[in-house]
Amino acid sequence: MPPRVPLSVPLRLLQRLGVFVASVVVASLLVFLVASALPGNVAQVVLGVQATPEAVARLEQEFGLDRPWPVRYGAWFAGLLRFDLGRSYLTGQPVLDQVLPRLGVTSWLVGLAMVLALLVAVPLGMWAAVRRRHADGFLASALSQVGLAVPSFWLGILASLVFAVQLGWFPANGYVPLSAGFGPWARHLVLPVVALSAVQSAVLARYVRSATVEVLHEDYYRTARAGGWRTVQALLRHGLRNMSLSVVTVVGLQLATLLAGAIIIESVFALPGLGRLLLDAVAQRDLMVVQGVVLLLVVAVLAINALVDMSYALLDPRLRIERGQVR
Amino acid sequence: MKRAALVIGLVLVAGTVLTALLSLAWTPYDPLAVVPANRLMGPGPGHWLGTDGYGIDLLSRIMVGARIAVLVGVVAVAIAALVGVPLGILAGTAAKAERWPRLVADVVMRGNDILYAFPAMLLAILLAAVLGGSTATAMIAIGVANIPPFLRVARAATLQVSVSDFVTAARGAGIGRFGIAVRHVLPNIAPVVAVQASLAFGMSILSEAALSYLGLSTPLPTPTWGRMLNEAQPYAWSDPLLAVWPGLAIGLAVLGFNLLGDGLRDLLDPRLRESVQ
Amino acid sequence: MTPLLQVSDLRVSFGRPRREVLHGISFSIAPGQRVGLIGESGSGKSVTALAVLGLLSETAAVTGSIRLAVPDGDGPTGRQLEVTTATEKQLAALRGDAYSMIFQEPMTALDPTMKVGRQVGELLGLHGHRIPGGSRSRVLEMLREVDLPEVGRIADSYPHQLSGGQRQRVLIAMALVNDPVLTICDEPTTALDVTAQAKVLQVLDRHFTQRSAATLFITHDLAVLAGVVDVAMVMLEGHVVEAGPIREVLADPWHPYTKGLVATSRLELARPGERLPTVADHFDRSIPVQGLREVPVSWEHRARVPGRPGGGA
Amino acid sequence: KDTSGGHVPANSLVIGATAEPPTLDPTKNNAAAIPQVLLYNVYETLVRVDSSGNLHGLLAQEWQVSPDRRTYTFRLDPAATFASGRRLTATDVKWSFDRIKSPDTSSVLRTQMAVVQDVQAKDPSTLVVSLKRPSNSWLWNMSSTAGIVIDSQAAGDLAATPAGSGPYLVNEWTKGSQVVLARNPKYWATPPRVENVTFRYFSDATAMNSAMLSGDLNVISNVQAPQALDRFSDPEKYTVLQGTTNGEVVLGMNNRNKALSDPRVRQALTYAIDRKALLDSVWAGKGTLIGSMVPPTDPWYEDLSGAYPYDPAKAKQLLKEAGYESGLTLRMRLPTLAYAKGAGQFIQSQLAAVGVTVVIDELEFPARWIDVVMRQSDYDLTIVAHVEPRDMVNFADPEYYWHYDSAEFRRLMAAADAGTPQEYIDDQRVAARVLSRDAAADWLFLLPNLVVTTPNVSGINANATSLSFDVTKASVGS
Amino acid sequence: MSEQPLYQVRDVVRRYGHAARPAVDHVSLDLAAGERLGIVGESGSGKSTLVRMMAALDRPTAGSIRFRDTEISGLPERRLGFLRASVQMVFQDPRSSLDPRMTVGASITEPLRSPLLRRRAGVPADTRARLEEVMAQVGLDPADARRFPHEFSGGQRQRIAIARALAPRPQVLVADEPVSALDVSVRAQVLNLLADLVASEGLTLVLVSHDLAVVRHLCDRVAVMSSGRVVETGTVEQVWSAPRDAYTRTLLAAVPRLPLP
Numbered sequence A: 001m002p003p004r005v006p007l008s009v010p011l012r013l014l015q016r017l018g019v020f021v022a023s024v025v026v027a028s029l030l031v032f033l034v035a036s037a038l039p040g041n042v043a044q045v046v047l048g049v050q051a052t053p054e055a056v057a058r059l060e061q062e063f064g065l066d067r068p069w070p071v072r073y074g075a076w077f078a079g080l081l082r083f084d085l086g087r088s089y090l091t092g093q094p095v096l097d098q099v100l101p102r103l104g105v106t107s108w109l110v111g112l113a114m115v116l117a118l119l120v121a122v123p124l125g126m127w128a129a130v131r132r133r134h135a136d137g138f139l140a141s142a143l144s145q146v147g148l149a150v151p152s153f154w155l156g157i158l159a160s161l162v163f164a165v166q167l168g169w170f171p172a173n174g175y176v177p178l179s180a181g182f183g184p185w186a187r188h189l190v191l192p193v194v195a196l197s198a199v200q201s202a203v204l205a206r207y208v209r210s211a212t213v214e215v216l217h218e219d220y221y222r223t224a225r226a227g228g229w230r231t232v233q234a235l236l237r238h239g240l241r242n243m244s245l246s247v248v249t250v251v252g253l254q255l256a257t258l259l260a261g262a263i264i265i266e267s268v269f270a271l272p273g274l275g276r277l278l279l280d281a282v283a284q285r286d287l288m289v290v291q292g293v294v295l296l297l298v299v300a301v302l303a304i305n306a307l308v309d310m311s312y313a314l315l316d317p318r319l320r321i322e323r324g325q326v327r
Numbered sequence B: 001m002k003r004a005a006l007v008i009g010l011v012l013v014a015g016t017v018l019t020a021l022l023s024l025a026w027t028p029y030d031p032l033a034v035v036p037a038n039r040l041m042g043p044g045p046g047h048w049l050g051t052d053g054y055g056i057d058l059l060s061r062i063m064v065g066a067r068i069a070v071l072v073g074v075v076a077v078a079i080a081a082l083v084g085v086p087l088g089i090l091a092g093t094a095a096k097a098e099r100w101p102r103l104v105a106d107v108v109m110r111g112n113d114i115l116y117a118f119p120a121m122l123l124a125i126l127l128a129a130v131l132g133g134s135t136a137t138a139m140i141a142i143g144v145a146n147i148p149p150f151l152r153v154a155r156a157a158t159l160q161v162s163v164s165d166f167v168t169a170a171r172g173a174g175i176g177r178f179g180i181a182v183r184h185v186l187p188n189i190a191p192v193v194a195v196q197a198s199l200a201f202g203m204s205i206l207s208e209a210a211l212s213y214l215g216l217s218t219p220l221p222t223p224t225w226g227r228m229l230n231e232a233q234p235y236a237w238s239d240p241l242l243a244v245w246p247g248l249a250i251g252l253a254v255l256g257f258n259l260l261g262d263g264l265r266d267l268l269d270p271r272l273r274e275s276v277q
Numbered sequence C: 001m002t003p004l005l006q007v008s009d010l011r012v013s014f015g016r017p018r019r020e021v022l023h024g025i026s027f028s029i030a031p032g033q034r035v036g037l038i039g040e041s042g043s044g045k046s047v048t049a050l051a052v053l054g055l056l057s058e059t060a061a062v063t064g065s066i067r068l069a070v071p072d073g074d075g076p077t078g079r080q081l082e083v084t085t086a087t088e089k090q091l092a093a094l095r096g097d098a099y100s101m102i103f104q105e106p107m108t109a110l111d112p113t114m115k116v117g118r119q120v121g122e123l124l125g126l127h128g129h130r131i132p133g134g135s136r137s138r139v140l141e142m143l144r145e146v147d148l149p150e151v152g153r154i155a156d157s158y159p160h161q162l163s164g165g166q167r168q169r170v171l172i173a174m175a176l177v178n179d180p181v182l183t184i185c186d187e188p189t190t191a192l193d194v195t196a197q198a199k200v201l202q203v204l205d206r207h208f209t210q211r212s213a214a215t216l217f218i219t220h221d222l223a224v225l226a227g228v229v230d231v232a233m234v235m236l237e238g239h240v241v242e243a244g245p246i247r248e249v250l251a252d253p254w255h256p257y258t259k260g261l262v263a264t265s266r267l268e269l270a271r272p273g274e275r276l277p278t279v280a281d282h283f284d285r286s287i288p289v290q291g292l293r294e295v296p297v298s299w300e301h302r303a304r305v306p307g308r309p310g311g312g313a
Numbered sequence D: 001k002d003t004s005g006g007h008v009p010a011n012s013l014v015i016g017a018t019a020e021p022p023t024l025d026p027t028k029n030n031a032a033a034i035p036q037v038l039l040y041n042v043y044e045t046l047v048r049v050d051s052s053g054n055l056h057g058l059l060a061q062e063w064q065v066s067p068d069r070r071t072y073t074f075r076l077d078p079a080a081t082f083a084s085g086r087r088l089t090a091t092d093v094k095w096s097f098d099r100i101k102s103p104d105t106s107s108v109l110r111t112q113m114a115v116v117q118d119v120q121a122k123d124p125s126t127l128v129v130s131l132k133r134p135s136n137s138w139l140w141n142m143s144s145t146a147g148i149v150i151d152s153q154a155a156g157d158l159a160a161t162p163a164g165s166g167p168y169l170v171n172e173w174t175k176g177s178q179v180v181l182a183r184n185p186k187y188w189a190t191p192p193r194v195e196n197v198t199f200r201y202f203s204d205a206t207a208m209n210s211a212m213l214s215g216d217l218n219v220i221s222n223v224q225a226p227q228a229l230d231r232f233s234d235p236e237k238y239t240v241l242q243g244t245t246n247g248e249v250v251l252g253m254n255n256r257n258k259a260l261s262d263p264r265v266r267q268a269l270t271y272a273i274d275r276k277a278l279l280d281s282v283w284a285g286k287g288t289l290i291g292s293m294v295p296p297t298d299p300w301y302e303d304l305s306g307a308y309p310y311d312p313a314k315a316k317q318l319l320k321e322a323g324y325e326s327g328l329t330l331r332m333r334l335p336t337l338a339y340a341k342g343a344g345q346f347i348q349s350q351l352a353a354v355g356v357t358v359v360i361d362e363l364e365f366p367a368r369w370i371d372v373v374m375r376q377s378d379y380d381l382t383i384v385a386h387v388e389p390r391d392m393v394n395f396a397d398p399e400y401y402w403h404y405d406s407a408e409f410r411r412l413m414a415a416a417d418a419g420t421p422q423e424y425i426d427d428q429r430v431a432a433r434v435l436s437r438d439a440a441a442d443w444l445f446l447l448p449n450l451v452v453t454t455p456n457v458s459g460i461n462a463n464a465t466s467l468s469f470d471v472t473k474a475s476v477g478s
Numbered sequence E: 001m002s003e004q005p006l007y008q009v010r011d012v013v014r015r016y017g018h019a020a021r022p023a024v025d026h027v028s029l030d031l032a033a034g035e036r037l038g039i040v041g042e043s044g045s046g047k048s049t050l051v052r053m054m055a056a057l058d059r060p061t062a063g064s065i066r067f068r069d070t071e072i073s074g075l076p077e078r079r080l081g082f083l084r085a086s087v088q089m090v091f092q093d094p095r096s097s098l099d100p101r102m103t104v105g106a107s108i109t110e111p112l113r114s115p116l117l118r119r120r121a122g123v124p125a126d127t128r129a130r131l132e133e134v135m136a137q138v139g140l141d142p143a144d145a146r147r148f149p150h151e152f153s154g155g156q157r158q159r160i161a162i163a164r165a166l167a168p169r170p171q172v173l174v175a176d177e178p179v180s181a182l183d184v185s186v187r188a189q190v191l192n193l194l195a196d197l198v199a200s201e202g203l204t205l206v207l208v209s210h211d212l213a214v215v216r217h218l219c220d221r222v223a224v225m226s227s228g229r230v231v232e233t234g235t236v237e238q239v240w241s242a243p244r245d246a247y248t249r250t251l252l253a254a255v256p257r258l259p260l261p
């Protein structure tokens, strides 16, 4: 029996890429089918409540909605191969042109919220873990719990009431692109980012706390302290990287949640982001836009999960595959 | 402090559940009857929490809302867990297996990723078209949307458990894959799943609020906490208490379930059991 | 001479309700002295070791006194630090420098995400020792000292890339890199196979001899102990039940538990197939254990529990 | 330049609005958000409607109607030019009208133009329109989107670049957030006073209020949550204009439902609902009780709000007469809109008191509601605001989702349309009474127009009589 | 050896993932019924891998393993019942080889309730009775069956693991370092127990250890492994007193001894 030959590294990467592409293809079909299955009809929405059935039928024909679904899917998929997401039924514009500027807004919002959540959650969770047998540690845990219990749209409303309306520190809502200057851009993002990250911080803090508790039980942590590091030093030098594995997993997992949360925050703060685009497109049954945005989200989540998988090896050398190395 | 979490959690959860049960038999006022003369009364002896813009007693509405909250939370989490956990265990155990099961596991995981990226709202709209906007619609949509995290968490925990010696020992004892999954993997991943469930419970209540806003959940006029929050929004300036009560109710229930989850995890942790032996 | 370590009436308890696992033990270790600590699993050896460096988990309640001599540069200053009341900062200054510890489990005691050379090296900087040739050269020197091959490659390896014996030697290098005056070894070889164990013991023995450093060496294996230490204490259920020079303890065990231990340890003497002697043959567990109140500082004489020890042959 | 927050730039209007235009071509999409920005401001019509509901010439200096009322001769203002600088001639008007009439446009506006037989540009400033039959509503419709005059030479991508003759140009459209209008430097008539006008869009009413309160806006086009109006009660800081709209909130009753086809049942339901209390509960008492499908700004308006005083006893009596003494169950399918949900809840409770069980079911608006209620008529009761001006005519179509079928009403409406202006008014008034008498629907209330401005803003109409948010007369003090 | 061996291991190779060197490298062994075979070698030499393959808990990359003339290396789990009923295993770490969430009684009787083993010739049908029997056999109080593993000491847990292996009355007991994790005071107890059981039940024994002294005590034949290969086989006394391979000598020399007469 010949020994099984393990795949070489480039081949494994290729295999991974293959799986990714296959997932995207399957996802595109699913996205298309779900979007098509949504009840309601864009022509009716465009023409409004007064429209005659003939007018609606004519518009449907104009949009190509009368063709059978495999044909429509085929056309859409062929476009995808050329990075063409089709044209919005409502505006006639290429979907990609509508999506790209909004992608920026949402990426900033979600990205910064994630960063802020990490900045808050990591110290808070560690504190809650290290001091878990003390009142202050319990308080830190409780604080993170409270963050979970407040709906983010109320947090957004409250934040804009207090910091924009009462104190006038930040604009109540709206967005200016980074190209208009860092200051205005940042000022407009502060409140939405804070409101969006609150729930995330709470969730993350819980994971950081339990990951930290794990580390506190680890032998290498004790070794570090026996070598002369103080509690916090040992945790930072030897705990952080070890914890990062589980935290990164959660960060990857939370990203989809964050995107969903962004839909609400974008409404509360009147930000022209993807979430609102999707919400409007769904409401108006602009299926091309719905398909485009959802596919984009699916690809993003798949890509992020793939990145998370790959980052494991970066964070934990045990998971690296090395030439001539066992495990 | 660990016990404190469990006890507080239990008290809050029991409070919510009992309120829900009580509301089936008794509420101080009819939670649906509009009484124009009583609009926007503050808290007082007649109406402990005051009345809303229709003159309906807020306490009665909060009590009825507990019903939907508990129902949606429990059912959605149950759906997510009942689908996600077995699939997660499947994916976790198959990851180490021969080619075919591994392929199945891969497909499950990729499908999971795709589902994860899918906005729950779309599912809800689709369901609403079939079932009509109802509590069931919301429960199913939220439940399905919650499958991916359960699946992932269960899979990761399964991977850990399935390399442990006692699983190998069980195989040596002639226990098949299914027996191992049910008898060894499931009990040992239970703590992680409990935590995930408590997190998901809180999120479900909040998601229901969002779906009811779009008319995709419990139909009018049944008061839900989410709907009460939404209806309170225009009164944010003039009568902020309208938002405070349902907000508080959601907060306490979510807090209760999270604390309960934490407490359960600690209770189920053999490491901790050992030290109090 | 002031002892490096002076433990008196050390009691440790855990949990709620309190469960005492160390019932008042006392001993001291002088500079250069090699002390062994034997006893069955769960007798409190590790708890003693961790208590000495203040590394017990925060659920532990400690009473009694543990005093560590505070050295200044080369020798003891005569100042002592009371571990039970010291701050984390005071303790951290001593740990890994004058006092160090080696743990049992080489698989998990190293940070899996950091190259081992760095893990050794950072301890040099941590205690502010300026090394003329740079810390890298000192790290390599240290790795060489613990008999590791290809020290350059090993320093650049992650723990998982090393074998158990190699990892344990890295841990030893970490513990010894700052030339401690006392090293606590908590079962440093139980996780190793016989060949790796032999190497590690050899390295430790050489180091202690060369530096005339003191050690508190914990094991449950008498055969291991015999090659390393001069004097030994026997622990049982949180008490020290016997102490004295190692040869005397082995040659003429006094406490029934020790007798049983010596008998079972000599596996190679037993004829194949024949029933092995066990501790239980010598020692009746139902009789409550009494501990020594004190171990003589000089360790010259055997110390034994007053009165009749419990049961057995 | 930072126009989206902090302070509103000098001599500018920043107007908060709720729905964003999906496209900038008002003839291709029926969304009300498009004429809100463009009508009168960017595109002009031959005639326009003022804040009291009367027609005046805009591009047309004057017009004559032939004795058979089928031929309209418009004299265009010779000064009128497009933003491109080109003179606006009768040919452009003809081009614009023909464009809407053309069979390959699917625009709903086509039905409004359907009555037109022929459009002729006699000379550059004379336009002759002949109708198939006399129609008063046609001229009225020409004051709205159907009547806009497009620059036939500059009409390229109208969805993105409007080509009109109005005092403003679309300067910038940031999708998802705002449309910015800038003064048309070549405007042919009196130039407007305000330099820049920004329409900012908020999907969340509270967010819009916050923006106003923090000084990012100086106008709220229409407060969507009147409960929050108290916040703007300080006259030092805010001016609140309270006017009327064309938005009748209609409790639609499906006349194809057996019970609801009986006028006594419809009347009973109307008696059973306390509309004053409903308005207080649902819309903070803002708005007007009307009693028929006519807002007070229409010339044939008369107050019919007292026709069915709140009288549960009478309601029960009528139900008994109609044979529903033992109860009646009706399915109310509501769009997911704040006023509809509120009113639905209220009505359910009050109808329960007279023995009518209402089962509520919410439908996503617009997609689902239009499909289920308007197209399939699969409902018993529903609530929606009809915001089009002069839309009483919908009751004349038995196929329309109410399925109100009254020969008398149809005859009156036809006569009104074909009659003289005075007959038009008289017949419409009678028709409105017929609707009220038959309780064809229950007109719950008329949505108010609640405009909030900073005190330095003036020239904004309190009443919304057209679909336009007209800023041509606005000015901003310092 | 006149009769057919129970186990025939031929040229077995096992390579993990992308490892450069196989963990088990062309190993061939025979095991006769009633024989007691010791496998010694340093850590990582492939001992565990080899016995796991013999117990069909792992598949060889190449080579063949026959048990009672049936090839077992490619068999799916559901057809392994005959092997599982005959071959049972005891693992090194008594902490991790028992499910912390299962009572000791349930753990011990698990093999009896297995669908693969139930109703096989020789496998006891009366679960309760067999539980009490094996617990008594390994010196545990049957009343403790309702307790959980963490309530027992290491030595006791290893007895539980042994009881579990004995429950289905196997012919072969494979013990992978059953005493390495135990403290010396209980090591002798467990070894005595194993010796008694092997004798009284007439078991065939495969014992893995890194300590030749342990193997010498229980086994009659020994295989020395190094780097995945078997470097020496022979009777225990032969290897103990006159090792032929240099590696075996190192192994022997490394065993610490008490410096006493």
Ligand SMILES: Nc1ncnc2c1ncn2[C@@H]1O[C@H](COP(=O)(O)OP(=O)(O)OP(=O)(O)O)[C@@H](O)[C@H]1O
Pocket (backbone or CB within 6 Å): B275, C014, C015, C021, C039, C040, C041, C042, C043, C044, C045, C046, C047, C048, C057, C059, C220, E183
């Ligand atoms: N963190 C802790 N919490 C509670 N009990 C503990 C803790 N650490 C140790 N113990 C208990 O203290 C006792 C002594 O344990 P210790 O670890 O010192 O034993 P040992 O002699 O080192 O045994 P071994 O040879 O197994 O390492 C045991 O009964 C143990 O259960």
Ligand SMILES: Nc1ncnc2c1ncn2[C@@H]1O[C@H](COP(=O)(O)OP(=O)(O)OP(=O)(O)O)[C@@H](O)[C@H]1O
Pocket (backbone or CB within 6 Å): A326, A327, C193, E016, E017, E023, E024, E041, E042, E043, E044, E045, E046, E047, E048, E049, E050, E210
């Ligand atoms: N699941 C696995 N995946 C990858 N490599 C493995 C795995 N199990 C064992 N190995 C490797 O195979 C080799 C042999 O391992 P095995 O466990 O059989 O050795 P052993 O002789 O039992 O050692 P020990 O005495 O430490 O138990 C080692 O190099 C080990 O690292």
Ligand SMILES: [Mg+2]
Pocket (backbone or CB within 6 Å): C045, C046, C047, C186, C187
């Ligand atoms: Mg120990």
Ligand SMILES: [Mg+2]
Pocket (backbone or CB within 6 Å): E047, E048, E049, E176, E177
């Ligand atoms: Mg092994």
Ligand code: NI
Pocket (backbone or CB within 6 Å): A171, A176, A184, D002, D003, D004, D005, D006
């Ligand atoms: Ni700004």
